Amino acid sequence: MKNIAFIINPVSGSKETQNTKKKLPKLIMQTLDTEQWLPNIVFTEYAGHATELAHQYARMGFDAVVAVGGDGTVNEVARGLRDTQTALGILPMGSGNGFARHLSIPMRANKALEMLNHSEPILVDYGLANGRVFVTTCGTGFDALIANHFAGSNKRGFATYFQDVVKDIFSYTPQNYHLIGDGFDVTHKAFLITFANANQWGNDAMIAPKASVQDGKMDIMMMSSHALLGGAGLALRLFAGSIDDSHFMNTIRAKEVTLEREEVAPFHIDGDPVEMEKDIHIKIVSDGLRVLVEKRF
Numbered sequence: 001m002k003n004i005a006f007i008i009n010p011v012s013g014s015k016e017t018q019n020t021k022k023k024l025p026k027l028i029m030q031t032l033d034t035e036q037w038l039p040n041i042v043f044t045e046y047a048g049h050a051t052e053l054a055h056q057y058a059r060m061g062f063d064a065v066v067a068v069g070g071d072g073t074v075n076e077v078a079r080g081l082r083d084t085q086t087a088l089g090i091l092p093m094g095s096g097n098g099f100a101r102h103l104s105i106p107m108r109a110n111k112a113l114e115m116l117n118h119s120e121p122i123l124v125d126y127g128l129a130n131g132r133v134f135v136t137t138c139g140t141g142f143d144a145l146i147a148n149h150f151a152g153s154n155k156r157g158f159a160t161y162f163q164d165v166v167k168d169i170f171s172y173t174p175q176n177y178h179l180i181g182d183g184f185d186v187t188h189k190a191f192l193i194t195f196a197n198a199n200q201w202g203n204d205a206m207i208a209p210k211a212s213v214q215d216g217k218m219d220i221m222m223m224s225s226h227a228l229l230g231g232a233g234l235a236l237r238l239f240a241g242s243i244d245d246s247h248f249m250n251t252i253r254a255k256e257v258t259l260e261r262e263e264v265a266p267f268h269i270d271g272d273p274v275e276m277e278k279d280i281h282i283k284i285v286s287d288g289l290r291v292l293v294e295k296r297f
Contacts, residue, residue, distance in 0.1 A: 009069030054080025070094010096202015141192030256283035
């Protein structure tokens with residue numbers, strides 16, 4: 001028997017998703033192979049609670065801790081499990097679910113639970129931005145501004161995100177950024193800059209199509225200040241997985257980088273807005289996190 005904990009964030013995702021979570025304990029007991037797993041189920045009560053719980057379960061020697069929520073919940077649980085032997089599992093029940101999508105974890109709760117019954121742990125990378133953990137992406141610019149607006153909205157889901165984009169996209173002023181790393185020193189006026197461990201923001205919006213969570217590097221995606229000229233074509237490339245081929249995008253691959261900004265501005269970590277210093281050191285920690293994925297035969 002292996003010990004597994006489910007940390008459920010009751011407020012992530014849409015209202016429909018939140019209602020579904022109330023029924024999750026029953027679904028977990030019905031679907032999970034209880035001859036293999038001994039489950040412990042808990043709901044979070046405040047921001048940061050998932051990190052505290054995950055850290056406790058890791059210290060207790062649990063084999064796995066499952067984050068039930070979106071990328072923010074995954075981030076919190078990962079913070080408590082990084083650099084331990086306890087594996088992270090994911091039941092994607094958030095707004096974007098970027099990390100789960102990158103790892104090909106099923107979006108339906110029952111299918112994700114069934115996957116846990118025949119899963120295996122793999123080692124993946126995570127990132128640090130001025131010491132703050134990210135597992136999917138972090139960044140500054142227009143996407144960080146939208147993350148700010150989205151976090152303050154009473155409504156969740158892709159439709160709300162899209163409305164925020166349409167509202168602000170034509171009034172946003174691109175900024176100058178200076179990036180310094182091993183072998184490069186560039187200044188770039190950009191619409192946004194994303195530091196990608198995984199390949200997407202969420203909802204299959206693949207900002208870094210070739211990013212890998214197992215290569216020890218991040219893909220630094222710099223979108224040109226003239227990106228609006230790309231219009232719908234650029235948006236189509238984002239969801240087709242070919243945005244890196246656009247001449248409106250520049251890519252640098254690196255293990256670490258220092259970002260110097262003209263002023264303090266919005267910044268996001270795994271889609272959640274955070275207060276961050278003007279200058280930010282970002283690096284990848286190789287093989288620092290165990291994650292449960294579909295067993296490869």
